[in-house]
Amino acid sequence: MTTTPGTAHTTPPDRRIRPADDGPPTPRRGRSLAVLAVAQFMVILDATIVNIALPHIQKAFSFHLDTLSWVLNAYTIPFAGLLLLGGRLADLMGRRRVFVSGLLLFAAGSLLGGLAPDGAALVGARAAQGVGAAMLSPAALALLTAIYPMGKDRDRAMGVWMGLAALGGTLGVVLGGLLVGDVGWRAVFYVNVPVALVAAGIAGWLVPESRDTSDHRSFDTPGAVTVTLGLLALVYAVTRSAVWGWTNGVTLACFGASALLLATFVAVESRARRPLVPLGNLGRRALAASYAGQLLLGATFLSTFFVTAVYLEEVQGMSAVRAGLAFLPMGFAAIVGAGMAAQLTGRLGVRAVFSVGAVVLMAGLVLLGTVPAHAGYVGHILPGTVLLGLGIPWCGIPTTLTATAVAGNDDAGLASGLLNTAFQVGAALGLATLTTVAADRTRHVLHTATHLRALAPVEQLSALTSGFRWAYLVALGLCAANLAVAAGGTRAADATPALATAS
Secondary structure (H helix, E strand, C coil): CCCCCCCCCCCCHHHHHCCCCCCCCHHHHHHHHHHHHHHHHHHHHHHHHHHHHHHHHHHHHCCCHHHHCHHHHHHHHHHHHHHHHHHHHHHHHCHHHHHHHHHHHHHHHHHHHHHCCCHHHHHHHHHHHHHHHHHHHHHHHHHHHHHCCCCHHHHHHHHHHHHHHHHHHHHHHHHHHHHHHHCCCCHHHHCHHHHHHHHHHHHHHHCCCCCCCCCCCCCCHHHHHHHHHHHHHHHHHHHHHHHHCCCCHHHHHHHHHHHHHHHHHHHHHHHCCCCCCCHHHHCCHHHHHHHHHHHHHHHHHHHHHHHHHHHHHHCCCCCHHHHHHHHHHHHHHHHHHHHHHHHHHHHHCHHHHHHHHHHHHHHHHHHHHCCCCCCCHHHHHHHHHHHHHHHHHHHHHHHHHHHHHHHCCCCHHHHHHHHHHHHHHHHHHHHHHHHHHHHHHHHHHHHHHHCCCCCCHHHHHHHHHHHHHHHHHHHHHHHHHHHHHHHHHHHHHHCCHHHHHHC
16 A cells, blocks of 8 residues: 555555444443543543632632633643644554553642642643543544444444533533532542542453554654644634733734644645645545534534533522532433434434534524523523533534544544544634623623613623623524534535445
């Protein structure tokens, strides 16, 4: 098999249409899935559980508001920036090895976070957690695709995977509130340590090793350096914009550096004999649609989750724990939706399931975007959040199944890294955009009204609600873009031989 510079690796035709090897026996597959899903559950849980502890961390270490954001950014930036590198390392070095290493590093970072004597140590510990997550998350998804052959078994496994991930994000808010209230903020870090260590020990026993077995195994160092630095600069610029604004000098400089580095990466990959990311594959319509869908899904879901949480606390007056409990139905709806999407993707096709998911998400956003300042939870908020929970896996599962099927088993880690990177970058962009829109709209309403008279508390809440409505409107636009992806690119996914054969 030969390749030419600037082209994708040529894949034998039979590898695209042949289901994956049978893999380990079914009982062992189930135990392996449990380990992988619990690890991913822990990563998603950590992303939300720390948010609840932020006010207590601020008091403990006297953080200023602008520096407090680094407790989150120190995790988010390496996580999103290193996912692609972590996925490729998993393909080359062994997915189980990288998965276990990531778990151990995540456990070490969590322990150091709980023991942190000052703010600088805590930020460093969060960075270690981010690097560990960037290793274990793509490796876990790559292991899942290697263990489960394409078809119903993989569909069901993906449903479990997505359902637990969605539940982790929801439970993080509740568990964080309970731990901070009853034990203290350090407990939100300690809780990860036993879970990660047990999962690492069991993975070495139950999860089979897998790696890239093709004849083009190599590591593209120039490509890895440029894309990693480019992604790090991009995520840093986006997270900084949420605090300092989009036109801040440093923010613009980081965006410029990111654009230059990523352009250099494309140039390097177009000339590399063994590129980190075969650019020809990215030009394939099914893969491009999958990655675009994941980016827009991340921009919609996590930003909407954050905006809704702030609305519940600032407008509805809920405590952090009550707000977390208000999200529980959404988490359970996501589990139900994941099971349905996993079963129906093989029967109805990627395009149909993805399109329904986008429409359901849009319906949920319309309901949330029309709530009044004094909305009732059962009548106004609950239906919208439940629809969000149902729609997320209906968009996420088809794109994940498509990308991993088209990429093949040898590049499963790379495909997983690209999917996770698209989701995380989309989440950062969406969160920065929605929070900026909400804040600007609220300031505009307050500024206009105060020219006439002093505002009553009710009118102040109405101004906040107006800001949230505009944010939901932007999220609705992102969902509409996702629906356009479903109408176009996912048609190519249904024509992919790997999916058609395995369905």
